[in-house]
Amino acid sequence: MTPPPARRRRTGANGAAPAHNFPRRGAVRRAQAITTYGVGSLIAVDHESFIVSGLDEAEQSWNRDESPWIYERRLARVLEVDYFRLPPASDDTSRDGLRVRRFPLMHSCPECNDLQRHRDFNPPAGRSVCGTCGNDLVPSRFVVACEAGHLGEFPYWQWVHRSTDRGATTAGQCGGRLKMRTTGRTSSLRSILVSCTCGQAPEVSMEGSFRRSALKDLGLKCRGPRPWLGASAPAQECGLPLRTLQRGSSAVWQPVLKSALSIPPWSDGRADPLAEHWDALREYDEREHVEIYLRGVFKGKSPVPLDEVMALLAAEREEDPDGESTPTFDHRYRALRNKEYERLRSGNDESEHTRDEQFVCETPLGDQSMLDPLGVTGPMLVKKLREVRALKAFTRLVDAESTTVAKEMPLSERPLRWLPAMEVRGEGVFLRLDENRLGAWEKTMAVAARVERMHTAHQRVLEQRANDPSRVVPSPATPRMVLLHTLAHVLINEWSLEAGYPAAALRERLYAADDMAGVLVYTATSDSAGSLGGLVAQGEPDVLARTVRSAVRRAEWCSSDPLCMETEASGAGGINLAACHACVMLPETSCEHNNVLLDRALLVGTPDDPEVGFFAGIQNP
Structure with a gap:
């Protein structure tokens, strides 16, 4: 028999190996x-x-x-x-x-009921079918994860053999094959049955596998698998308890997103060529030293004039956290927000906007005194803005907004000098609350007591999610934060009716601290639909006054009242009070805090105590 001709190795350009297809x-x-x-x-x-x-x-x-x-x-x-x-x-x-x-690797065949790794089915190349039956394989519905971010296969062998003398540690050595079938009697876990052909273990259901201690009772702990990095990535030392999750559960993956607005002097793009040199430039204080560095790096032709470089360095040092010799990430991020708040307050009316300018924030021309009875001040028309949202890391099982850096899983095995991100361009309206009126309101006993209930509930949830009690993130719940958050939600609902944008296309950005009390509502789309002009028009004082009155009046009633207004706690963990999907909750894309820490009673008051509401008594002009 004549052997087939030898295959010629395909080559790419210049005889190099071809790229993977x-x-x-x-x-x-x-x-x-x-x-x-x-x-x-x-x-x-x-x-x-x-x-x-x-x-x-x-x-x-x-x-x-x-x-x-x-x-x-x-x-x-x-x-x-x-x-x-x-x-x-x-x-x-x-x-x-x-x-x-491919993950999870464990698959089952609905025809022959085999439960094994994908490659053991001998599927044809490029297809996911059983090599024996020809049926489509079903990926395992169950995975396991720990709070450190590791993810692994569900231990079917140990689950089936947990009642045998062999014990969980030797379950994979029985020589049998796993089977999985569904009785179809119910849609619960009781109807999913797993067995082994070794005959030494009875057929067991998946009922009970989601108990918090289910895998701990089997003597199993996390071994640090990281399947997204490939089989060659070494497992990390972990040892944390494992939890069973459904493959499609939202707890399997939650992004840690951080964002910033492009504000002057960084918003015109002129500093972009220096992106990889700022850390080195920060080492120099003298103008002559900066000039020498730029000459050496750019061969005497710096893309940015020296005066602009010095101004940019000065602007960057202004954002250094005050009084912090070794600032943490939270300190640096808070300083970033503080600078945005200052820029939104001051705007840039006086500057000549070039075509490359990505931040245009102007004072409205109307009479702002009509907003004084509402306790609203300082509206600004953000006619042009750019936001960059970066994926910093991800978490599993724990809420990304309430976690510590220690529980964040990085996106790569080795540190990288970049992160994946997206740009959002659009428009917005910025407004502040009157500090004198706000200060007097938040000191009243009824307001403080109401928010303290929310703060206590939120802190309890954070402590329950924390592995290390010493690293619990403090709850951000304060009277002004909850008030601004709820106000932003009712404004977004109101503007979705007036500005031509759906609520999911609008987003809030809160500035709540002892020296900040502002909210920015802006378009959150990543295409040209984010700058149609309909939202900026709502920032004129006369229109804004009508909008605030209408939004507050609409917040007086909810289709779930009186239950919604009189509830002692609502939402996951009881973190909200008078807030539900029928009144103030928004799509997830619109809210910075996952629809928690909301209470419309702080806007309009309660039937028993109307004065709790910041806007009590101003609903009608």
């Missing part, structure tokens, strides 16, 4: 690669399941044309990176996209 599996939008399907998340494509790979190889695989660089110095400094990158395009003409890996 990975099969395509579905498509996601760029924004989803930050908020929904980021690194470490699970994504279902048809009847298959994958996990989004880490960023260690992204520097080579992400094409520069399809994944351009983004610059936002203020946010990059806080996150300790040089720049950001848009996730690669994922359409028919793109050359590459997000890399994924």
